Amino acid sequence: MRITPTADFMLEPILDPPIDANRDQGSSRDAIGLGQAAGKGLNTRHGTILTLEDISVSFDGFKALNALNLYIGVGELRCIIGPNGAGKTTLMDVITGKTRPSHGKAWFGETLDLTSMSEVQIAQAGIGRKFQKPTVFEALSVFENLELALKTDKSVWASLRAKLTGEQNDRISEVLETIRLTTSVNRAAGLLSHGQKQFLEIGMLLVQDPQLLLLDEPVAGMTDAETEFTAELFKSLAGKHSLMVVEHDMGFVGAIADHVTVLHQGSVLAEGSLAQVQDNERVIEVYLGR
């Protein structure tokens, strides 16, 4: 039995969004990579920020994703769970352009076709990603890490003459406070503890100001207190941003998620609240092997 989504933003997924002028953003700017402006305002008229339909990815005949459908609403905080090899990381790779689906449609907002955009264009359009293993620029200081991630013109020419405005400095200090790294602002990021690196990477996503944040196991290696704090942080982000969190820690998922999607063998097994999903017989079967 499949649990159908109940939240009202799920009511009208757009099957075939109209193609309009915004789309050429995806194809022509890529020629040499010397100059690219930040993404324009995103059209989310129908309340869905991410639309994945019938997505399939196969590696040498192995189907990592199999006719997957997923809709994420504007401002939603969605958790993705599933056993190892269910396709969670591949799903993120497809959304961020790292892996091309062999079949299916992926739309960001109403107008941006993710399957035809490069990783850089997708990032500029407003999708931020945190990797499973915390990845920060180890040789640079915490401040410089945030400076690089900051939402601004990221072309070569702009970087040659870039100077931080007061406003941008304030934004960085604000995020430093949020991720509790104010005292380590001048430390090299490589010297931070594992948990601090996780927070720095989350901070880098925040200053990037994306509309959709993809977080791959954000609390792995964090202490209980840090996990609790992260849960608070994510809940405060939802609404302003849309979040998609892949996580194994069920306690954490229970603390943040109003809506959970279970992946199994590359497709959606169940969707609903955590309690609904946990009661689902097929989910129990997959997780407990009964």
Place this chain on the structure above:
Amino acid sequence: MNQPLMLTAAQKAGPKVTVAVGALILAVLLSLPLLSLLAVDNPLHVSAYTLTLVGKILCYAIVALALDLVWGYAGLLSLGHGLFFALGGYAMGMYLMRQAAGDGLPAFMTFLSWTELPWYWSGTDSFLWAMCLVVLAPGLLALVFGFFAFRSRIKGVYFSIMTQALTFAGMLLFFRNETGFGGNNGFTNFRSILGFGITEPGTRAVLFLATVLLLVASLFIGWRLARSKFGRVLTALRDAENRLMFCGYDPRGFKLFVWVLSAVLCGLAGALYVPQVGIINPSEMSPTNSIEAAVWVALGGRGTLIGPLLGAGVVNGMKSWFTVAFPEYWLFFLGALFIVVTLYLPKGVIGLLKKRGEQ
């Protein structure tokens, strides 16, 4: 309890000492050409040999700095920078050959019984056009090579091997007489530059000064780049390219910019090298030359601006002494040096000095 105090004192003294030493070296370099103009019997006279040797090492130092920009900052180890250096040198050499030949054909062409100049030699009798070629030849080659290499996301060892193959291919091409660059003899027997005799002390002094200026300019460019956001993006690119892409930066443009800049600096260094040394031939493109440049950078300390200059100076200084004193052992010594640096000095001499300073 005293240690933190000592430490801050040392840190404060650090930049001052560096600036003082730098200024001293610059003063010496600027006075060398003036001293070379003194009469031969003057005790302060600097011989043409010394001036040429130091000028040559300064050209190598520019190459080391250019290589460090791509290797130390952007993490792209090029084993083909000798090619860009030689291309700049050949462009300058074409002008010098035309000067030497006057209205006739360069000597090697008459020897091959060619009756007219190949099309790519046209305009090389003009100094200005030759200077354009010095920038354009290495710059365009780097642009085209870099565009395709970075578009295909070629990195690490594969990139190094491709650059090595590129310079090797260049060497084979220039070895051929039909290519029109003098085959394995290359260009030599230069007479004049802009009408001034090439071996005259005044000309040598000016060429030397130009080299010092180019070195200072390269240092300034490197310093500005390293301090700008562009430099930080390069460091980020070296350490975590994926992260950078998901931050919204397109790595290709950044790599291409620094790669072409580096090639052009090498070309300019080559153009100043040729009139001072008096010869350019395809052996400048041999893979070992490019590898040696990587040794200079590694020995001095990559990712710093002073390190490569120090490395180029130390290795070439030792080389000119060694090849006179024990000619047959130089290559063994160079190999041993590389092993020692790799094993014990991962951050080069600069890293060692910094460590000392902190202790």
